[in-house]
Amino acid sequence: MPCxxxxxxxxxxxxxxxxxxxxxxxITRLLLPRKPNVGIRHNIVRHxxxxxxxxxxxxxxxxxxxxxxxxx
Numbered sequence: 001m002p003c004x005x006x007x008x009x010x011x012x013x014x015x016x017x018x019x020x021x022x023x024x025x026x027i028t029r030l031l032l033p034r035k036p037n038v039g040i041r042h043n044i045v046r047h048x049x050x051x052x053x054x055x056x057x058x059x060x061x062x063x064x065x066x067x068x069x070x071x072x
Contacts, residue, residue, distance in 0.1 A: 035063030
């Protein structure tokens with residue numbers, strides 16, 4: 001899937017990333033290791049097709065990466 005990532009995440013280009021089996025209605029969860037204490041950046045409306053990472057406000061879910069299915 002073509003995408004544009006911020007410079008700090010370019011190591012994810014050209015990698016095969018699996019999808020988690022537990023899927024909520026509005027997002028697709030990617031199977032990547034969580035990163036604790038992710039800083040708060042680009043906290044904007046998440047449009048359909050966006051790739052987002054949970055920040056430290058999500059506590060234990062910090063660093064989880066999602067694909068947004070519907071505008072949030």
